[in-house]
Amino acid sequence: MLGYCDGDAGAFDVLYRRHRGGLYRYILRLCANAGVADELFQDVWTNLIRARRQYRVTAKFTTYLYRLAHNRVVDHFRAQGSRMMLSLDDDDGPALPDPPAPARDQPETAYAIQQQAARLLDALAALPAEQREAFLLQQEGGLSVEEIADATGVSRETAKSRLRYAVAKLRQGMNEWQ
Amino acid sequence: MNTLAPPPDEPQDERLSRLYRETGAPEPGADLDAAILAAAHREAHARPRLAGSPLRRWRVPVSIAAVVVISASLVTLMVEEGGDRLNEQQRALRESMPRAAPAPASPQPDQSAPAGPAAGAVAEPAARLDDTRLAPKRKDASGTARPPSEHERAAAAQGAARYPSKIEQAPAVPPTPSTAPQPFAAPPPASEAARGETAGRPAQQQDATAPAAPDVVLRDRAPSDGPVGRLQSAPRRDLAEDSGAPLPAAPRARSSPGARGVDEPSLSRAPAGAATEVAAAKAAARPAPSPRGAALARELVDQPPEKWLERVEQLRREDRNTDADELLAEFRKRFPDYPVPTRPR
Numbered sequence: 244m245l246g247y248c249d250g251d252a253g254a255f256d257v258l259y260r261r262h263r264g265g266l267y268r269y270i271l272r273l274c275a276n277a278g279v280a281d282e283l284f285q286d287v288w289t290n291l292i293r294a295r296r297q298y299r300v301t302a303k304f305t306t307y308l309y310r311l312a313h314n315r316v317v318d319h320f321r322a323q324g325s326r327m328m329l330s331l332d333d334d335d336g337p338a339l340p341d342p343p344a345p346a347r348d349q350p351e352t353a354y355a356i357q358q359q360a361a362r363l364l365d366a367l368a369a370l371p372a373e374q375r376e377a378f379l380l381q382q383e384g385g386l387s388v389e390e391i392a393d394a395t396g397v398s399r400e401t402a403k404s405r406l407r408y409a410v411a412k413l414r415q416g417m418n419e420w421q
Numbered sequence: 422m423n424t425l426a427p428p429p430d431e432p433q434d435e436r437l438s439r440l441y442r443e444t445g446a447p448e449p450g451a452d453l454d455a456a457i458l459a460a461a462h463r464e465a466h467a468r469p470r471l472a473g474s475p476l477r478r479w480r481v482p483v484s485i486a487a488v489v490v491i492s493a494s495l496v497t498l499m500v501e502e503g504g505d506r507l508n509e510q511q512r513a514l515r516e517s518m519p520r521a522a523p524a525p526a527s528p529q530p531d532q533s534a535p536a537g538p539a540a541g542a543v544a545e546p547a548a549r550l551d552d553t554r555l556a557p558k559r560k561d562a563s564g565t566a567r568p569p570s571e572h573e574r575a576a577a578a579q580g581a582a583r584y585p586s587k588i589e590q591a592p593a594v595p596p597t598p599s600t601a602p603q604p605f606a607a608p609p610p611a612s613e614a615a616r617g618e619t620a621g622r623p624a625q626q627q628d629a630t631a632p633a634a635p636d637v638v639l640r641d642r643a644p645s646d647g648p649v650g651r652l653q654s655a656p657r658r659d660l661a662e663d664s665g666a667p668l669p670a671a672p673r674a675r676s677s678p679g680a681r682g683v684d685e686p687s688l689s690r691a692p693a694g695a696a697t698e699v700a701a702a703k704a705a706a707r708p709a710p711s712p713r714g715a716a717l718a719r720e721l722v723d724q725p726p727e728k729w730l731e732r733v734e735q736l737r738r739e740d741r742n743t744d745a746d747e748l749l750a751e752f753r754k755r756f757p758d759y760p761v762p763t764r765p766r
Contacts, residue, residue: 406431410437
């Protein structure tokens with residue numbers, strides 16, 4: 244990023260190729276809409292380009308990038324009037340939707356793996372937004388608990404709690420399916 | 422995808438992570454990639470051009486320098502203007518100091534009036550009069566070259582009104598002969614010497630000695646004569662003026678519109694040639710003057726207008742304002758076209 248701030252356009256290409264997939268999936272699986280994801284994805288990178296002169300190395304670039312994405316997604320949900328950020332009290336709310344009937348006698352083939360992945364995505368979509376976001380930041384961005392807390396603007400304990408709830412619910416959903 | 426091992430205290434399920442990686446990897450479209458990269462390259466190429474612009478590089482230093490220069494110029498200008506104004510005020514104050522010096526005796530309420538900022542402007546014609554006709558008188562009266570202050574003149578006039586006996590012995594401003602061909606500086610006629618004995622007496626006493634009937638007539642007529650009537654209403658000021666003193670700043674007189682008469686020509690511009698003869702010819706056709714004015718006018722019937730005015734001034738110096746007004750009224754009747762000099766206030 245510092246190279247791009249100094250005018251090196253090639254440095255931006257490297258950054259973009261490194262983070263484009265994970266950032267796009269993070270946004271896509273938060274919004275669950277490809278069109279909105281494209282728009283928000285472009286906005287995030289545009290904001291990054293515009294704010295390059297104010298960029299200071301205070302954290303890992305990935306954390307900075309996902310913080311921009313988080314803010315943009317929050318703004319989108321606020322503009323839509325929907326409530327993305329649910330309170331942690333909702334963690335004990337409605338249970339995950341019932342998984343489809345497991346294929347008990349099916350061997351672990353590629354097809355079975357795809358079925359499990361689809362089931363995981365369904366379980367992920369059923370998570371509260373904060374927990375889903377924490378899990379996506381961990382899986383797509385590779386952020387630690389501290390970095391998740393930094394990117395989402397919450398304390399470390401809050402981020403850790405969200406992540407723990409997310410993993411537990413996903414594991415529970417996958418066990419129920421199996 | 423995260424390939425690093427998470428810290429032991431972080432919630433992490435390796436099986437979930439492996440399964441999540443199997444969910445597929447949707448990516449942005451090629452057009453979206455192209456748009457973002459194009460924007461990034463455009464901004465990256467635009468930045469060096471902006472950074473290399475000398476205007477951009479020197480914008481802040483030039484702005485600071487301009488602000489400093491403008492501020493210094495303004496401060497310098499203000500200091501200079503303030504100094505000039507202060508010098509002018511000091512000069513005006515210095516000029517007015519001798520005039521504003523306290524009178525030795527009987528200060529009057531008018532003396533406490535401030536000279537005001539217009540002192541210099543009003544003192545200019547007075548200074549001109551000083552140069553022409555009043556300077557010799559001052560020198561003769563005081564014996565020194567120092568011009569008498571306004572308060573001294575006013576005090577002298579006041580003293581003349583309050584202590585007539587002393588004034589009779591030593592008139593405040595005796596008529597002195599002047600070598601300069603000034604109209605007011607000529608010695609009075611011999612016939613007026615007797616009247617000069619009453620110099621310094623209050624106007625009331627003079628009126629008491631004068632015949633009653635003409636006085637009443639003249640008093641009734643005085644207000645209709647414009648400046649004459651107004652002059653009669655302020656004898657003390659007239660006395661100070663008649664003593665040959667240039668009036669000070671006198672913002673009071675200028676502030677009151679009624680205190681100033683019609684625009685009369687200046688004394689220094691008074692013609693004394695053919696206009697005098699024409700005025701005398703016109704005056705011959707006029708009706709007869711009042712008895713007292715006629716008595717005064719008879720003494721000057723063969724005299725030129727300048728002598729009339731000198732006589733008027735002399736009467737005023739002798740505190741015979743009523744007689745002066747009457748004589749001036751006769752003068753106006755006889756010489757209606759002759760410009761009467763403006764009396765400085």
